[in-house]
Amino acid sequence: MPFFAPVLPPGYRSQPASVDDVDAIHALVLDCEGAVNGQVQTDAGSIAAVFARPGLIPNLDTVLVRHRSGRLAAWAWVDRRSEVDVHPNHRGRGLGAALLDWVGERALQAGSERVVQTVPDSEAGTVDLVRSRGYAPMVTAWLMEFTMLDEPFVPEAPPGIVVRPLRAGDEPATHLLVQDAFDEWQERRQAYAEWAKNTVDxxxxxxxxxxxxxxxxxxxxxxxxxxxxESGExxxxxxxVRRDQxxxxxxxxxxxxxxxxxHQAGQRSCTLWTHSGTGALDLYLRVGMTVRYGATVFRKELRA
Known part of the structure; x- marks a missing residue:
């Protein structure tokens, strides 16, 4: 099957992405995060993990958009979930709309019944755009943060619990623990290779x-x-945590x-993402974390 190219504004061209483009995509995403939130979070490993998704075919399910100057202006991928990133210098030219349309059409072409997109709540224009394309809110997500000028106090572990750092050989058992714990809300279980690419590898x-x-x-x-x-935190x-514990x-x-x-390693803040489907927000608030900013996970039913 040939590459399905998006319909782009004049002055731009598209091509599929590959693992060789990870560093360039990472630089693009960091510029996007810095412009939206003033802070960056994404590492190159999370970009590389996209290409390890078992259902994703890079030549069909990813797209790079370059300006006539040759500079990378945007990228997108889709495999049940999706992501669209447009460089701040190229926003307002219709690239986001073109790529969002490409995501929906490519997902439908691949036989998907729905597609999911996460949008920061601060980007009102993008929220309006995804809603205009038939996306509806699914869950609310929050980036939680814990600031620590002083070294945090760690009480004794609960009775009968022994805590130690992860060691080589612990990875398979950790994978099974996480998949069992996340079964309550995640769409599907991840095989070890995919999970490892997102975590321990x-x-x-x-x-x-x-x-x-x-x-x-x-x-x-x-x-x-x-x-x-790049994040400094x-x-x-x-x-x-295992359900019975x-x-x-x-x-x-x-x-x-x-x-x-x-803190002992020199950081003065720590963050994590959670969403309303996990039911874990109260836990993070109880340990002193606060919401840095929110996002909405939107879903579009393709065969409705």
């Missing part, structure tokens, strides 16, 4: 700052941390452990 993953919790020698909790140099990519304070303890570890 990322260059920014820090095992020493990723505590695991054990009860009677069995893994019951995990917090997986990233140190993204710590980041918790995933936190999970919830309500004991294990997640709170793991978070405080991570906060202190990042």
């Amino acid at each position: 990322r260059p920014t993953f820090v095992p020493a700052l990723s505590p695991l919790a054990f009860h009677n020698g069995q893994l019951v909790g995990a917090a997986l941390s990233l140190d993204v140099p 710590g980041y918790v990519e995933q936190i999970a 919830r309500g004991r304070g294990i997640a709170r303890h793991l978070l405080r452990y991570v906060f202190r570890a990042f």
Whole structure:
């Protein structure tokens, strides 16, 4: 099947993306994040993980948009979920609308029943655009932050719980724990290879700052941390507790452990993303985190 090209404004051309473009895409995304939020979060590993999605075909499901000058102006991908990023210097020219239309048409062509797009609440124009294309709100997402001028206090672990950093060989059990814990709200389970590409195999993953919790020698909790140099702060990519061990304070303890570890490493803030479908917002508020900003996850039913 040939590449399905978007209909672009004059002065732009498109082509599929590949793993060779990860660094250029990363630079584009950092410029977008800096313009929208004043801070960056994305590392190159998260871009590379897009190409590892098992259902994504790079030659069909990704697109790079270049200006006539040769500069990268935008990119997009779609595989049930989707993302569209337009460089700040090229906004207001119709690229976002063109790529959003491409996302919907390519998803329909691939046989998808729906497509999901996350939009920062601060981008009112983009919110209006996705709504105009038939997207409806699905869940609310929040970037939570914990600021720490002083070293955070970490109380004793809950009774019977032993906590230590992740070690080589812990990865398969951690993967199973996370998938079981996330079954309640995630759309599908991730195979180990895909999960690892998003977590333990990322260059920014820090095992020493990723505590695991054990009860009677069995893994019951995990917090997986990233140190993204461009962001200047710590980041918790995933936190999970086995269902039968919830309500004991294990997640709170793991978070405080991570906060202190990042403080000792020289960071003065730590962040994580959550959304209303997880039911975890109250947990993060109880450990002293606050909402930095919000976003809305929109969904479009393609066969309605």
